[in-house]
Amino acid sequence: MNATSIASGEATTLLSVEQLKVQFGVPRGAYPWSGKTMLRAVDGVSFNVRRGETVGLVGESGCGKSTLARAIIGLAPVASGSVRWLGNETVLPGTRRDTTLLRRDVQMIFQDPLASLDPRMTIEQIVAEPLIAHGRNLARADVQRRVLTMLERVGLNAQHLRRYPHEFSGGQCQRVGIARALISEPQLVICDEPVSALDVSIQAQIVNLLRDLQRELSLSLLFVAHDLAVVKAISHRVLVMYLGRVMEFGDKRDVYRTPLHPYTRALLSAVPVPDPTVERARRHLLLRGEIASPLNPPSGCAFRTRCPDAIDACAAQIPQPVAHGASATRVACIRVGDG
Numbered sequence: 001m002n003a004t005s006i007a008s009g010e011a012t013t014l015l016s017v018e019q020l021k022v023q024f025g026v027p028r029g030a031y032p033w034s035g036k037t038m039l040r041a042v043d044g045v046s047f048n049v050r051r052g053e054t055v056g057l058v059g060e061s062g063c064g065k066s067t068l069a070r071a072i073i074g075l076a077p078v079a080s081g082s083v084r085w086l087g088n089e090t091v092l093p094g095t096r097r098d099t100t101l102l103r104r105d106v107q108m109i110f111q112d113p114l115a116s117l118d119p120r121m122t123i124e125q126i127v128a129e130p131l132i133a134h135g136r137n138l139a140r141a142d143v144q145r146r147v148l149t150m151l152e153r154v155g156l157n158a159q160h161l162r163r164y165p166h167e168f169s170g171g172q173c174q175r176v177g178i179a180r181a182l183i184s185e186p187q188l189v190i191c192d193e194p195v196s197a198l199d200v201s202i203q204a205q206i207v208n209l210l211r212d213l214q215r216e217l218s219l220s221l222l223f224v225a226h227d228l229a230v231v232k233a234i235s236h237r238v239l240v241m242y243l244g245r246v247m248e249f250g251d252k253r254d255v256y257r258t259p260l261h262p263y264t265r266a267l268l269s270a271v272p273v274p275d276p277t278v279e280r281a282r283r284h285l286l287l288r289g290e291i292a293s294p295l296n297p298p299s300g301c302a303f304r305t306r307c308p309d310a311i312d313a314c315a316a317q318i319p320q321p322v323a324h325g326a327s328a329t330r331v332a333c334i335r336v337g338d339g
């Protein structure tokens with residue numbers, strides 16, 4: 001890739017994740033001699049993020065979204081598979097941290113805005129820290145100017161500079177988190193459920209702010225949420241996960257209009273439609289049972305124990321996400337396209 005291909009607006013792949021697996025050893029019993037068993041939190045996930053796009057990552061709590069996000073930046077132990085940044089391998093299997101390539105280019109925003117800010121630091125110090133940590137040798141006045149510009153960009157102002165995180169509301173803390181993530185001009189920001197801990201009325205403000213920033217700065221976002229409603233407005237493509245695996249990955253319009261995987265259809269049917277007449281007439285697909293345990297996933301398709309369309313063959317093999325027909329969507333389901 002060269003400067004011309006970027007300038008010509010070709011879709012460049014920034015991040016590419018191939019067959020990524022993350023496992024945790026968890027104690028089998030209460031005693032040290034009970035031994036350990038492997039929990040497969042991320043089980044062979046492949047996807048990519050292109051320059052300037054937002055990928056929405058959705059799935060029920062516990063399906064491995066945070067672990068996947070952490071593995072990308074080198075904070076979770078990768079068992080196998082690869083993470084590439086602009087084509088270069090960043091996290092090697094068996095190692096925890098070799099994120100030199102990513103350190104400046106990828107930033108993260110967390111779910112709990114207050115807990116992710118150091119309570120002893122002022123807002124100015126918090127936002128300035130990544131600039132100083134990356135050792136860019138900026139003059140003090142330069143840092144101050146950039147911090148203020150960034151705070152204003154996220155809807156705060158000079159009066160907030162000397163305050164501490166506990167003086168702010170959840171939404172304001174998240175704005176500080178966003179300013180801190182963006183100050184070092186990253187190319188990709190991983191947002192791990194950035195609005196899940198906020199009041200519903202505040203959620204849309206933060207999602208809109210992130211969407212505006214994404215457009216203005218041509219940022220790429222990996223936006224994690226546990227329901228499809230939250231990522232609809234902001235995503236270009238959507239990745240649906242279940243029990244550590246990819247169920248469906250495709251263009252936002254295709255996934256919302258014609259969801260192919262039974263799990264995506266169930267998740268979507270749980271999203272209310274604003275029109276009450278339409279809403280009343282809709283058929284809600286209810287999922288049977290509980291999400292299975294990642295310690296003991298079902299054989300074959302992980303979703304089959306809750307799937308309304310499951311047949312015996314679903315237990316035989318783990319379905320891989322593949323494209324069907326003309327659509328670019330990849331779906332991991334043997335029933336899709338067989339009638």
Ligand SMILES: Nc1ncnc2c1ncn2[C@@H]1O[C@H](COP(=O)(O)OP(=O)(O)O)[C@@H](O)[C@H]1O
Pocket residue numbers: 024025026039040041059060061062063064065066067068294
């Ligand atoms: N450090 C860890 N040690 C053991 N198990 C973990 C650890 N982190 C996450 N898990 C397990 O991995 C699975 C996925 O967790 P997580 O990535 O937090 O899911 P999500 O973010 O989708 O809610 C869960 O079963 C969780 O209990």
Ligand SMILES: [Mg+2]
Pocket residue numbers: 065066067192193
């Ligand atoms: Mg999580």
